[in-house]
Amino acid sequence: MPNLPWDMRGKVVVITGGNAGIGLGFARGIAKAGGGLVIWGRRKAANDAAKAELEPFGTRVLARRWMFPTRHALSRPSPKLLKKWAGLTAPSPMPG
Numbered sequence: 001m002p003n004l005p006w007d008m009r010g011k012v013v014v015i016t017g018g019n020a021g022i023g024l025g026f027a028r029g030i031a032k033a034g035g036g037l038v039i040w041g042r043r044k045a046a047n048d049a050a051k052a053e054l055e056p057f058g059t060r061v062l063a064r065r066w067m068f069p070t071r072h073a074l075s076r077p078s079p080k081l082l083k084k085w086a087g088l089t090a091p092s093p094m095p096g
Helices: 021-032 044-059 071-075 079-084
Strands: 011-014 035-043 061-065 088-093
Touching: 011 021, 021 035, 021 071, 035 044, 071 079
Parallel strands: 011 035, 011 088, 035 061
Antiparallel strands: none
């Protein structure tokens, strides 16, 4: 792992809008630091491309098409997601 100011091994971050722009840049940083990623975005093709770009860093990446009905939906990840991704750290909303 490169010498980074933080270590994200064992942690998982949910990034909404993480398939492009600032969100994807943030996802790259988390991946380089060893963290797992859950990317939620509206465009399946962009999600798939982001996943393909991030997996070579050696981290787990889950990319899903997701539309948020309310801002509050971001603050409560589902129990199923929490069970599957132990170490979930925090949602990081970066809608585009």
